[in-house]
Amino acid sequence: MMKLLLAALAAVPLGLGVPAPAPRAPVVGCEALSRVELPGVRIASAAPETVRDNEFCAVHGSFTPGTTFTIKMPTSGWTGQYVQQGCSGLCGSVPELDVPPLGYSCTAALAGKLALAATDSGHRGTDTQPATWGADPRRRVEFGLTSEHKLAGVATAVLRAYYGRGPAHRYFDGCSTGGRQGLTLAQRYPADFDGILAGAPVTNLALLSGVFNPWLVRHNTAADGGQILSAEKLPALHAAVASACGEVINDPRQCGFRPASLRCPSGADRPTCLTGAQVAAVQAFYRGPVDRAGRSLFNGGVPYGSELTWTWFIGPAGTRPAATDAAVIALNYLRYLAYPVNPPPTYSLDDVRFDRATVDRLSVVGDALYRADDPDLAAFRARGGKLILYHGWADGVIPPWSTIDYYRAVERRAGGFTRAQSFSRLYLIPAGYHCLFGPDLHRVTEIGVPELLTPLMDWVESGVAPGELEVPTVTATKPPELVRYLTVQPFDALAPVPPAGRH
Template sequence: MPTSLLQRRFGLPALSALCISAALLAACNGSDDSASTGAGSTSATAAATALAVVKPVMDCAQLASVDLTDIGGAGSTITSAAVTTTTINGNTISMCAVKGTLAPSNTFEVALPVSSWTQRFAELGCGGLCGNLSDPTRQSAFSFTYNCPLVQQGGFVTAATDMGHSGNGTAWTTNEQQQADFAYRGQHITTLAAKKLIKAYYGQAQKYSYFVGCSDGGREALMAAQRYPNDYNGIVAGAPAAHFQIQNSVFHGWSVVSNSTTGNSSGNSVLYADKIAVLHRAVLAACGDTPDGLISDPRACSFDPASIACATGALDTSACLTPAEVAAAGKIYGGPLDATTRERMQIGRPLPGSEGNWVGVEVPSTSTSTGAPVAVSSGVFSYNIVTGAYNLIFTGSPTMPTIDNFGYTDASFYSTYLAPNHPLYDATNPDLSAFQKAGGKLILWHGWADQHISPRYTIAYYEAMQNTMGQSTVDGFTRMYLVPGVGHCGGGEGLANIDLVSQITGWVEQSNAPDSVMSYRTDTAGNVTASRPVYPYPAVAQYKGSGDWHDGANYTSGAPLYNVRTPAWAGAMFYTPYTPKQQGVATPL
């Protein structure tokens, strides 16, 4: 499949840095203006930077001799250990870059600061189906650039992995061990290797460990909390593809068939970029409730595409939707129902206000043109489902339905095709009691205008945690932030730069539980042009009614706009406690 489609669907490789780092970008607000950084932000940052710098006790090159076979098994090796330099917002940082392989095929790299380590470690998630190794020494590639002292001064040891396979090929899907490495093992053993290298290089263990990821990196983050509750003190999980199998089957597939003139892969697209612009303007006009027209909680928006339907017999349809376009938009928003029970097959679809991000995902990148294939909007999903290349991800056998005979309206699809590997790939176990008892802290975040993964799935997971563990317990170690107008792991019309990693370090290290967190919009030169607080779910930011609405100081916490819990749906059974599936080489604890 062309890499460009992988990039559009899952952020590989160009968006992998964004998917890994949109939450790291969250750590990077070093503003000293307490009025504009939100409650607790300044004190959390100041306290977090107070840890002493620890210097190495050996030369970087000596790390090449560290034995990692106790972690990865026979064949694990370090291939290089050398000092390199990186520039972060004008600061030149020296790093000891250690590269190697954890058997059988997990390529990894650990970046250890030579003279600026503040006793912190951060494992970085990877996006999409992984298969690429992002360079952790190039911290600017992880958006470590938003005035974050801990990052700009080289305070973190960072590590990354390709999670057991290289490139966008399909061979790994037939390999049981590589399936396990992608599902859960790769990040864990990389973390163990990084911690062993830290101990060797600095003569002491890290004081605090963190995981930061978005998209599949968000799934990896939740997988860590569920399977390895002692690996990290704090976790930031952005736009998690937690229900990996649903995401890569009925969710993406429905986007394809709902925008097809024939309802299958042989048709042309119905909606194109030009009409998406018409639709988006109408949605914001109807439901925008912020000074800049964004939607604070799209679930409270009851917009009907039929409200902008073209008049019967209209000759000019450029500013309205034809009947076919109205129907396609309604399907994209609504999702399918079980044909017999009328039960919802999906609980989350792209939400009102996200339309501006649909181009290249739910609809083609081009404007109206005759004959454009619907497959251009299908990304990885149609490739998987049509060719059968990734069928083993789901069922363990090449019997997966094609995109044209998929069980979109038959809830038995879940038990037949997705249940067998649900405990392997999915990260929807709501029982995080072991992580909570270990003192772990979790921040979930999602952009309301996400075009790839619906924030309703993250809400469903958060509610499942409350149902399983009790709301007061969840409130003690988890926060969730939903950001208006922000797309998948960033981007969109919203204020996409938010401070979350400094929040997680302050919470872990100083017990400063996060409250409001300021989000920012910046221009191409990096100058802040607007700010607005984001409050722990379900509260929303409310303009006070006076003062510059671009200034976050002129907002306060508003009451929730939507109070309905996630309704019943066909996949709800996957959001109850379950025993994780393990396969292949035993994983070190």
């Protein structure tokens, strides 16, 4: 009987705009879910679990072609809200389901009243382990396109089995790769979610991992294979940028810092200055990938103000450039995920060519599986979907330019900024690092994390559109009561680019 009931419920479409019912308790015991049968799904366990003093029924399982998932459902007081969490990097493990990343002060999240779920995106492993799973085309498709869409359906069926009804409102929350997953859902599966938070999204993984990261690594590699610039010089470089443009840079496009202004005296090499070779490397980092004719191959380089995040591709003195995080994940992508036929095991970042032919070769697989920059969100919009994009202005891992370029295209497709605001927002956080993580002890002023899950829920469920954000700052020399806030307005990517100042 349970099997037939679930099959019937699973056939119901995921529809949006369902009125929120009153909180409801489960209609079956948690352990009983281990006996539920769903096509293509194996439930390995179902048992009570405590998270931050909140009681959940935790369901662990997998679905074809081997995607592992976890679903956590409140044992009391469920609000009818379901939040699916994205992964990061090349994924390979189920994210911890505690409080969603951008829901740190969300009341329902802290109280344990949200149903939560996540997957490993179809494979097991870390970013530093060889992505040999990419030899299976099904797992590439799962990682690039289908894992989150499938989980939305599986979670709906499990929620219906446990509570007797499915979610009233569905949300997706992800950053970095999770941001890409969120955009993929809005673009390719517009009926799955009512609201999507997409932070620092990888809109074009092929060019990020196949061109941008190799560019950074190669331009920090000396003739002897060592680093040109080491991490010990980053604080001085950042201090020089802050002196020129401000500790909190509201828009790096207005910064006129010149790396040559930090050049060491002839023959000198000190922690507080840059050699000629280091000046050239830093200029290349800010400029981003170009071909021999100076034509851009990516959406720019790292932004001014991001220097303390360059440890992504720069290590302490003695580090080999090929051992940095950026180099490892780029080579992993290029060897196992980038091409229809994998290159030989001897392939290295030295083999990357910065030209249009490389971009075209990377686009064959990248455009089909990993690209998430289609600006046509008409179907998502028509179903009442709401999208909040956010990005840190000081993100040196995934620079904000690609997100700005994407939202500019969204605005144009929607008919301008005002029409795009009816279903979407972009927030750019001054001095915000990748996925707004921090703080960083090298900076005097730290940027806090704005709470975005509640504004998204209010927009979807009550029609209250988010306006300006109040982003907290933390200053080491001041007590908490003197913390000030930065006001961040929704960003208009079609607005004229402000002129840069001069150092």
